[in-house]
Amino acid sequence: MADECFYTVFETVAGFAAIGWNGTGVCSFRLPAGSAREAERALLRRLPDAGAAPPPLPVRAVIDGAVRYFAGGRVDFGDVPVDLGVQQPFFERVYTAVRRLGWGETATYGAIAKLLDAGPEFARDVGQAMAANPVPLIIPCHRVTAANGRIGGFSAPGGSHSKAQMLAIEGVEVRDGVVTRDVPQLGLGF
Structure with a gap:
């Protein structure tokens, strides 16, 4: 069942x-x-x-x-079947978009909103979707960062420190909560 x-x-x-x-x-x-x-x-x-x-x-x-x-291995969870339960329609769209972020790719909250044809005011809603993500890592919310170069919040154990560690596993350099190098962006114009 x-x-x-x-x-x-x-x-x-x-x-x-x-x-x-x-x-x-x-x-x-x-x-x-x-x-x-x-x-x-x-x-x-x-x-x-x-x-x-x-x-x-x-x-x-x-x-x-x-x-x-x-342990540092490159793993793709893109094909893992998920059951997210009932979600707000916008959250469903956010999860679908974020799931397309590959190893070491990042996108900002605002860029995800723009990708979904939503205005910049929806960046906060993208952040709320990330905080409510029922399957982090499988839907890689750790790859979504703030617009100002900061990594942004993270609701998992360890908070932003855990997010920085996960990004570091993928080769994204983070120093004092700020992404310190250009990272590959999702290849959709943002």
């Missing part, structure tokens, strides 16, 4: 992460935290009725990819 959700907690070199899935795809992902309990609690806040279970092979592949990612 697509609505029945399961989860597991797993360890990476960056800490303990958690993944939730149903019959449609990955429905929750919690970035590494300091303890397995912390990762589990974060996931269960989103999926309170999920049951712990061994992951099926497709989910195991996502876990293996996440472990490789945090």
Whole structure:
């Protein structure tokens, strides 16, 4: 049944992460935290009725990819099936656009809004979508930065520091919260 959700907690070199899935795809992902309990609690806040279970092979592949990612391996999660649940239509469009950002590519909140034919006032809405992202890493919200060269906020454990570390894994240099080199931008005119 697509609505029945399961989860597991797993360890990476960056800490303990958690993944939730149903019959449609990955429905929750919690970035590494300091303890397995912390990762589990974060996931269960989103999926309170999920049951712990061994992951099926497709989910195991996502876990293996996440472990490789945090160890510095180049991993593409673009084909991972996801179930984001009911989302605001604008958020759905944001998630689709951000999912197209590849390894080491970044875009600003405003550039994502512009890509979606929304005015600059929608940059804040893009930021809200990133903060509410149910599957960070799979939808790479860490690749969306502020317009002023700053990396912007991050709601995962460790906040902006974790975002900077993830960008560094991908070769994006960040110093004192500022991207310090030109990074590849999504090839859509922004």
